[in-house]
Amino acid sequence: MKLNLNGHSIYYEQHGPQTGPAVVLLHHGLGTLAAWEEQVSVFAKAGLRVIAYDRWGYGKSDPRERLRVPYFEDDLDDLKVLFEALNIHKASLVGHSDGGTLSLYFAEQHPERVERMVIVAAHIYVEQTMSSGIEELRTALEQEPKFQEGMRRAHGEKWEQVFLNWYRGWVNKTNLDWDMRPMLRKIACPVLVVQGLQDEHATIRHAEDLADAIPAAELWLVEGGLHMLQRDLPEAFNQRALEFFAPVLSRDAEPAQG
Numbered sequence: 001m002k003l004n005l006n007g008h009s010i011y012y013e014q015h016g017p018q019t020g021p022a023v024v025l026l027h028h029g030l031g032t033l034a035a036w037e038e039q040v041s042v043f044a045k046a047g048l049r050v051i052a053y054d055r056w057g058y059g060k061s062d063p064r065e066r067l068r069v070p071y072f073e074d075d076l077d078d079l080k081v082l083f084e085a086l087n088i089h090k091a092s093l094v095g096h097s098d099g100g101t102l103s104l105y106f107a108e109q110h111p112e113r114v115e116r117m118v119i120v121a122a123h124i125y126v127e128q129t130m131s132s133g134i135e136e137l138r139t140a141l142e143q144e145p146k147f148q149e150g151m152r153r154a155h156g157e158k159w160e161q162v163f164l165n166w167y168r169g170w171v172n173k174t175n176l177d178w179d180m181r182p183m184l185r186k187i188a189c190p191v192l193v194v195q196g197l198q199d200e201h202a203t204i205r206h207a208e209d210l211a212d213a214i215p216a217a218e219l220w221l222v223e224g225g226l227h228m229l230q231r232d233l234p235e236a237f238n239q240r241a242l243e244f245f246a247p248v249l250s251r252d253a254e255p256a257q258g
Contacts, residue, residue, distance in 0.1 A: 008056050012051060015040050015043075016044030017048075023094060024092070024093050026099030029069075030151070032054045038237075042238045048249070056075065064161075066165055076105055083113060089113075092245060093116075097122065101180070103122070108187055111187070120229060120237075121202055124206070125180065127206060130202060134201075136200075181209060194225075195222070198224065199227045202227075222236065
């Protein structure tokens with residue numbers, strides 16, 4: 001389905017009971033809502049109203065000229081309007097990588113809108129491991145046809161612009177002074193911080209710093225988990241996420257539909 005947000009069209013999907021507790025899934029910096037294909041049906045069957053969308057510039061959504069990182073101002077505006085357009089009073093957020101950073105900003109700016117959060121491999125400052133990973137992906141784009149084809153399948157004709165927006169945004173040297181930790185102390189909702197122990201783009205310390213900065217956070221470091229943990233270890237991830245959502249599911253119990 002398509003929805004107009006702030007003058008551009010985004011593609012979104014809804015699954016599960018319309019009256020169930022809402023959860024919004026936010027994908028990573030080179031991805032689409034397909035990043036959550038292992039979660040959508042499982043969460044919906046558990047009774048959650050699942051909303052996943054291709055952020056502006058990605059997948060089936062309209063193209064964009066640039067990505068404003070690390071603060072994601074345009075994406076924050078879109079998420080706020082998405083809540084209003086879909087009549088979501090309050091929701092839990094599940095964000096991966098860039099989507100996790102976006103979720104953290106949204107929870108700080110709109111605490112009344114956010115119930116709980118599962119944050120997977122989010123960035124809260126730029127470290128060497130992240131910078132090296134970005135350059136490795138640029139090399140892959142230039143030299144690996146398989147990587148190029150994957151980007152083309154995900155984003156269509158705008159695949160190169162998607163990569164350039166993301167790459168140019170994150171390699172900007174002004175980001176080296178960026179640090180979310182002071183802001184994170186204002187987040188009041190329960191947060192499950194998740195990171196794979198073998199994540200290619202972040203150190204364990206990064207996840208520990210994130211969890212330490214949020215008052216109501218718990219940390220789950222996953223053996224064997226890479227950056228795309230929810231895709232590579234879906235059963236373990238889904239089980240832990242649904243355990244974390246149990247309080248809202250039990251409070252708003254609703255039989256799952258379809």
